[in-house]
Amino acid sequence: MDDLVRWLGEQLDEDERIAKAATPGPWHARDDGVVSDDGVHWPVAYTDARLGSADVVHISEHDPTRLFNEITFKCKLHAWALNSLRREAPDQVEMVIRLIAETYRHRPGYREEWRA
Structure with missing residues (x-):
């Protein structure tokens, strides 16, 4: 134990x-990826919007x-x-x-x- x-x-x-x-949060989902919003939008992750919208939401929530x-x-x-x-x-x-x-x-x- x-x-x-x-x-x-x-x-x-x-x-x-x-x-x-x-990258500090909070993170927000956008059409082309995830951004951090601490006064300006800093990219956190990019994805193919057509295929990756569920990934974008998942990443932004974590x-x-x-x-x-x-x-x-x-x-x-x-x-x-x-x-x-x-x-x-x-x-x-x-x-x-x-x-x-x-x-x-x-x-x-x-x-x-x-x-x-």
């Missing part, structure tokens, strides 16, 4: 690093602002789980940690034995 907790913390740190390195909100939530849940792990319903708390970690199963270091 300690390995899982440590690995999950590393994934949350990596998410934060990625979001901080990205800007750094949203990622920071998700990281904050996951960090709070992770901290709660760590504080509760040995005191209150450890089996349920472990399941919460496993479920959060599953969202990162595509990343290096994830172990199938951690799957919820």
Whole structure:
């Protein structure tokens, strides 16, 4: 369990690093791609409007602002789980940690034995 907790913390740190390195949000979908709007329109991604309109919406909905909100939530849940792990319903708390970690199963270091 300690390995899982440590690995999950590393994934949350990596998410934060990625979001901080990205073009600041909010991002908005346009016909030809995604732009950042911090007073001027900065291009974030271009796509073929005919084929990629769903991609444009998806990308714009996953800007750094949203990622920071998700990281904050996951960090709070992770901290709660760590504080509760040995005191209150450890089996349920472990399941919460496993479920959060599953969202990162595509990343290096994830172990199938951690799957919820």
